[in-house]
Amino acid sequence: MAEILSHTPYIDVEPVFESFEWYMKEHSERLCSYDLVIAALGIPALDLHLNEWVWMDTKRPPVLFAWLEPYGLGGHTLLTHVAGQPGRQRGCLECLYSRPIEGGPLENRAAFAAPGVNYGRDVLGCGASYLPFANLDAQRTAELAARLALRALREEADEATLLSWKSESASFKKAGYSVTPRFLAGQDARESHHFDFGRLDCPSCAPT
Numbered sequence: 001m002a003e004i005l006s007h008t009p010y011i012d013v014e015p016v017f018e019s020f021e022w023y024m025k026e027h028s029e030r031l032c033s034y035d036l037v038i039a040a041l042g043i044p045a046l047d048l049h050l051n052e053w054v055w056m057d058t059k060r061p062p063v064l065f066a067w068l069e070p071y072g073l074g075g076h077t078l079l080t081h082v083a084g085q086p087g088r089q090r091g092c093l094e095c096l097y098s099r100p101i102e103g104g105p106l107e108n109r110a111a112f113a114a115p116g117v118n119y120g121r122d123v124l125g126c127g128a129s130y131l132p133f134a135n136l137d138a139q140r141t142a143e144l145a146a147r148l149a150l151r152a153l154r155e156e157a158d159e160a161t162l163l164s165w166k167s168e169s170a171s172f173k174k175a176g177y178s179v180t181p182r183f184l185a186g187q188d189a190r191e192s193h194h195f196d197f198g199r200l201d202c203p204s205c206a207p208t
C-alpha cells in the first residue's frame with residue numbers, strides 16, 4: 001500500500017489481509033461492483049478460479065489477467081468477459097488451457113516456455129522457489145496491461161483480447177530450457193501481438 005501510494009497520486013488503496021479465495025467468497029458483491037478487475041497474481045490455479053467465477057454471471061465485470069514468462073522471455077495480458085453485441089464476448093483464460101496428455105499437467109497455449117518444466121529457482125536453499133524475471137519485464141507487462149485496461153474502461157475493447165510481448169531467449173536457453181513453437185512463430189520481438197484463442201468447447205465461456 002505504501003509503495004503504491006508513494007508512486008501514484010489521487011488514488012485509494014485498501015489492503016485486505018486475507019487470501020483472494022476468501023475475498024471472492026465473502027465480498028462477491030463488492031467484486032461485482034468494480035468496472036474492471038485486474039489479476040496480476042501469476043498463479044494459474046487462482047486465475048482460473050477467478051475466470052470461472054466471472055463467467056458464471058453476465059453482470060460480473062470484465063477481468064484482465066497479466067502474467068510473466070521466466071527469464072525475461074516475455075509477458076501476457078488477457079482481457080475477458082468484455083461486453084459486446086450480443087452479450088459478453090467469448091474467449092477467456094480457460095480457453096488457453098488444455099491437458100494434451102490425460103492425467104498430465106495443464107498446458108497454456110499462449111506460453112513461450114516449454115510446458116512440464118519447473119522454472120522456479122531456490123537460491124536460499126530453504127525450499128521457497130521463485131520464478132526468475134527482472135523488474136523491467138514486470139514493468140513492460142504492466143504497461144501492456146495498463147493500456148489494455150484503459151481501452152476496457154473507455155469501452156473501446158469490444159472483444160476478448162490476448163496481447164503478448166516477447167524478448168530474446170539467450171539467457172533462457174543458456175539455462176538449458178526450450179521455447180514453444182508460439183515463441184518461434186514470426187512476429188517482431190518488440191511488438192505485442194494478438195492471438196486468436198477462443199475455444200468452442202470451453203467449459204467457462206462457450207454457450208450452453
Ligand SMILES: [Zn+2]
Nearest residue numbers: 092095202205
Ligand atoms: Zn473460454
